Every structure is written in structure tokens, then in C-alpha cells.
Amino acid sequence: MSRQDGFVLALSGGVGGAKLALGLSRVLPADALTIVANTGDDFEHLGLAISPDLDTLLYTLSGQDNPELGWGRRGETWNFMAALEALGGDTWFRLGDGDLATHVERTRRLRAGESLSAISDDFRRRLGIAARLLPMSDDKVRTRLRTEEGWLDFQDYFVRLRCAPVICELAFVGSETARPLPDFIAALADPLLSAVVICPSNPFISIDPILAVPGIRAALRDCPAPVVAVSPIIGGKAVKGPTAKMMGELGMPVDAATVAHHYCDFLDLYIADEEDAAAVECLDVPVVLARTLMQSLADREELARTVLAAAARVRK
């Protein structure tokens, strides 16, 4: 199979989504996968343009991810942070020495007038990644959260406050005027598109920012290919991160069905964990049960195969 025989579009946030994206990249032909990354987490820190989800995907797909930390680079060193601390610099957001190269070089190229998408495409090629990797937009969209402490920038909430504040609302600042990446919109209407896979990422902070870009939600609804989402909830809990905590705070039932409801206007198929069979029993959308916990590389490939096989059976 080559791109002429169809291709898959995956929407992904960071860690959990990147695991499935890696699985898809290993079971699909080299040119048959396009990954769209959330950039709602992006921010400027120490004068550097940081794109956490794009970077997690870059590092994961090139085998340079740090499995111990769950973020950043394998074999990372921390001399920059130690020296920065000695100079009185801000250290709440930890940047490894190797990771810093990504931010410094991206910032330099953005200032020189290149687009985030062009830079990301060059980076993934240089790191030997065959799959295409696109930001959802070249325009800035910034996730903010209204909490009991007031509105917070995403990284303030996520890293500095470790998701402790109770949230009541999310906003994606800039989304009203952001233009979806042309290749993203084109892919969604491409007759060669065989499936859209919504990776098991946090729906509120990883996928909703993508859906908030004008035209994307409608393009998903109108998409000729099946749209398949993989549940980030296993056994009623989030594998990692604040997905379950957020559901509760936002007044939603904390279970796998909630995620399917969240995508109800465009979802064609839902992949839920076997442990959540009861929770998803009454959903309107077709459900396939699978083992969705991705611990090993084989798990990632197996889930990717399951998702693709299930998508291939969908009749729209």
C-alpha cells in the first residue's frame, strides 16, 4: 500500500496520542500517515517558542522519547536548568539540554519568517520520520482554563500548578480567527483518505483545540472517510494526566462513554477498552472493544492494527 492506495489522518495531543501515532506509523506504509498535532499547549517561555505536543510527537516517532519522564528526550541532561537556576532564571518549566535545541532552532526560524508547519516538516524529515507531521494551524491558538483561581494559561495550569486547580471552563484564544492548515483541510476532503483516527488524547485540552479551528468540525462531519476515536479512559480512569479529573470538574460522568458523546457530531466508530464494555453499551455510535493500554511497542502496533481494521469495516 502506498499513499495512492489511501492514507490515514491521525489527530493527536502529547503522550497518549503519540503512543498510538507511533503504532500507526509502524503498521502503515511510510507515506500513508499524516499526523495533525494540537498546538493549543504552545507557549513562549524564556523567549523561546515551545510546542510541547509537536515535540512529543517528534521525539516519539523518531525513537528519541524519554520513557521514564513521559516527556522530553531520551538520555537528556540538565546542565542548562542548573546554570539557569544559579542565574536566578525561571525553572518551573524544565527544559533539557538536547530539547532546548528544538526550541532555540524553531524560535530562530519562526523569527526569520518560516511557518510552524514548514519548520515541523523539516524537523521530522531531519529526524528520519516518514509520517507527515502538521500543526493544526500556523496561527496561534492558546488554551486557557477558567479555574477557581481565575483564568490560567495552559502551562501555568498544567505544569506549574500540576493541574491542581478545579476547572470550570476552557477557552482556545485565537481560535476564532485561526486558519486551519491548508493540508489538514485538504486531507479531510481527500478521496484517498481511508480513516481519521482521533488518538487517545485528552478530549478537552488535546483534541478540542484542534476542533476549535474554524472549519475542522464541519470537515470532520463531511469527511468521506470514517472518523474513529480511541478512548483515553480505561476502566473508568485516565491512564495518565487530568482527563478523568477534568470530566468530573466539568460535570460529566467519568467514563469512556463521555468521550464518545463529546465527539458525537462527527464520530463513526468508537474504540473502547474491554474493561469499559458496560459503560459504552448504550452508545448510539458503533463500538469496538479492544485492549487499549499501550505498554509495549507491540501493544502500540496491535492497537493500531485493530483501529485500522475496524475503520476498514465502517460503511458511511
Added chain:
Amino acid sequence: MSRQDGFVLALSGGVGGAKLALGLSRVLPADALTIVANTGDDFEHLGLAISPDLDTLLYTLSGQDNPELGWGRRGETWNFMAALEALGGDTWFRLGDGDLATHVERTRRLRAGESLSAISDDFRRRLGIAARLLPMSDDKVRTRLRTEEGWLDFQDYFVRLRCAPVICELAFVGSETARPLPDFIAALADPLLSAVVICPSNPFISIDPILAVPGIRAALRDCPAPVVAVSPIIGGKAVKGPTAKMMGELGMPVDAATVAHHYCDFLDLYIADEEDAAAVECLDVPVVLARTLMQSLADREELARTVLAAAARVRK
């Protein structure tokens, strides 16, 4: 002795100058030394504001200098450079992981509107340096060199081309409109100033940019304290760097006397190496011969004591 009993002003470039500055800092009372650094070497690289001479002084005076390299930080790591290279970034100017913190934090603070002098003062305090450390100016002065290949930026010449091109002229772009740091000018007229020490730095690229700032040369001429220069030439050769090579290319005799001539309009005393006794025999300015090669820490302190004792004997 405290500052009330007099203080010393040292003008310095990088490595050679920093060695004597360290010696001075160890034999003078904590508040009795002010060092003015050349900023003609400063440049923007990868979007970062880099001040090589200020940094060499910061690292040397705080005991964090790298004696093997002669620049950068002790115990440095290079993961940033390796990762940058993998992303196709510019690697001709090597930035260590710890060193990078200085550039990132300085750049951030400059962009936030702080002055280079305020940032440098904060950095030296945080690194436990008692001596004051000032840039010659908060305004940009950039050394350029006319060579057989045309005009070159300083770091292009110095680092990328390793001083290989033959030079015929130097220019200090921005010097015409640069304002000397007010504390620098004030120190030169301070009745408590007991000596000005021109460190054994390259006269053309480390001291001349300082002298090119309007008002400095006149203030040195009018200075009530003796102005003492230490020869960067030992036995007719430069200890390190292109000083001797430049002298030859600029049509000057390659010897210790040339440096004294270069400072003739304001120099009160010249410290030359014992090896260069013959070369400096016919100078108009008083000369003290000394062992000027600074290999050990004791050498640095010994030369500092010699310079200060000789300066104390000058009657202006």
C-alpha cells in the same frame, strides 16, 4: 583597604585580560575593583544575545571557567549542540549546555527592557563575584574587520574563519553614537580611583573598542590616577590569539613596544615581560619589567601585586 581607601579600574577583553582581572580580584579588597569589559565581540546568534568577554569574566571570576578550552564553562556538556546539528542548525559557534543559560536568560531580560549593565551586575552578584563588572556601554558597538575577503563581522573572522584572513582595517560600528556607561566615566574621574589597569588583552579587538566609545580616551588622558598597561606580548609573541598576527598585518613591528605606542596618548606606565627588555628600552613611557606569563593562580596574583605596586609609585 576598602573602597573609601581607593579602588582600581581594570579594562579587559576575554581570556588573557580575565586572568589578570582574577589576580586583581584576589589581591584587592572585595569592593575595591571595578572591571570594564569589551562588548565589541558581542553578537546575536541563534536569536540569542551573546557577550563573550563579559561571560569569560563572569566564569573566570566565579571559578567556573574552562581551563582546557580557554573559553566557556568548566565541566561543560554539549547535548544542545549535538541536537541542534541533528535539526540542521548552525554549529560553527559552539555553545555549551550550561553556557546557554547565560545567553537565554540575558536575551530574555534584554527583551524585557533591562540594560546589559543591570543584567551583568545581577549575574555577577548571583555568581558570588565581589568585583563590579560593567560593559563599556549599554549601547551596541560591533567590531568589524576589513580583510582581503572584504568586511567581516567579528565572530565570523574570529571563530568561523579562525582569524585566518589577513586584516587591513578595523571598525567599531555604533561607536560614534554609543554612550559610555555612566559608572565607567564617573570612575575615571573619581578622586578615589587609585589606578587604571589595561589588562594584557589584544589592543586591537579587546581594548580599542572600549577606547572607541566617545569620551573614554579623553577621560583616560585626564584621569587623575595612573594608567598602567600590561603587555600582551611575551618574547615578541602573543601568548594566545591573533595579537602578533594582527600587528604584522597592520604593518606594525611585532614586539612589546608596539602596544605601549598604541596607548601612548594616555599611558603612564607600561609593564612588559622580562624577556622583552630590549624591545621596550627606548620607550618614552616608564617601564617596569616583570614575569607576565600567568600559568598558575599564584602567577595571576603575583602579577596583580606587581602592577598595583608599580602603579602606586607613579607620580602624575
